[in-house]
Amino acid sequence: MAGSTRKQGPKRSEDSRAAILAATREELAENGWRKFSVDGVAKRARASKQTIYRWWPSVGAMCVDAGLELLPAPGRLGRDPAERVTDIFLPLEIAARAGTGHAVLRASLIAAADDADAGEYWRAWLQDNLRTPLRNVLAELTAKRIIRRDWEIDIAMQLMLGAFWHRLVLMRAPISDGHMASQAGLLLKLFEET
Amino acid sequence: MAGSTRKQGPKRSEDSRAAILAATREELAENGWRKFSVDGVAKRARASKQTIYRWWPSVGAMCVDAGLELLPAPGRLGRDPAERVTDIFLPLEIAARAGTGHAVLRASLIAAADDADAGEYWRAWLQDNLRTPLRNVLAELTAKRIIRRDWEIDIAMQLMLGAFWHRLVLMRAPISDGHMASQAGLLLKLFEET
DNA sequence: GCGAATGAACGGAACGTACCGTTTTTCGGA
């Protein structure tokens, strides 16, 4: 039969999932990564710890999930080369500048850096949502003779993200409005033709 | 009288201090930051936990101490502009490429990012040992008309360190031989006269 | 009735603090 996967019983509760991730963000913002408490999340979200451990492979992965949920969907409306590059990374800037986003995103990234499983999960997201789009845009700009042919995608990623980690994670410095735009400007200047 | 502070009792044991920091590095390399155990350090170093809590204001600060001890003393022999910039940051590259340095340095930096006290301690080191020397070198290069006048020190720091954090902390990617030299090349290219 | 949910409980581990007895150093009085 089509759709032969018989399903019985209730589905996963969306309410519970959302409450757990929201509680995770509160806990991350208040306590950071090392003092992050799963018991605290369960209490805040009025959820059972069993529900948490059933749906997330590790605590770190849950924290990455909670952080990624902060990112707004990327708006696609750039025509200028610098704008097209900027748009890819703009969600990070927006999330870091809104409310407790700075602390939440920082702690979430620290979790990804400290936990091997969470790190792989987060790098997979990075690959799909930032690295691949950037490579496409740069290839397009190469074809239009706007930038040189010999760029390397990892160099470009380092340039677009390095300063962001430096400020957000290591320095605890604010992310300025237009941060990603100026990084895109730097990138295009370094890669420009002739 | 001068030095009127009466002193009694034995001095701090250098053996114990060194053993504790070495054990901290082992623990960081094996367990990372969140699973880092003070009990484990005490057991490894055959030290009392009281000795640890007496001499370090926080566990994070101890981890930063342990990480900074990995850095070799900077050798000063550059004459070329790029070399002079490189030499300032080279200790980081060397430490990250030696033995378990990659994991130790990563976990140590994660500790600095996650713990507020440890972060301030680490940023003070950054200021004294990297930011100030870099500003001096750049000022010198400005006087020699090698770079433009309108550089900003924080932009320069982001450029020299951002890619390093990106690879070491977030991506867990190896640091290549010559990493800092190529970053210095990028920096001078961006800042070059005319 | 089956699966997901909550809430309580479990043993084990780590936390940070408080003692203990010992050792090392300094100081003041005989």
Place this chain on the structure above:
DNA sequence: TCCGAAAAACGGTACGTTCCGTTCATTCGC
């Protein structure tokens, strides 16, 4: 000059608390 008291640091043990990750009993919803 010598000696004993005081002070501080040390390894080690123990304590009460918190958190972890898992399990069990029970309820809720399709």
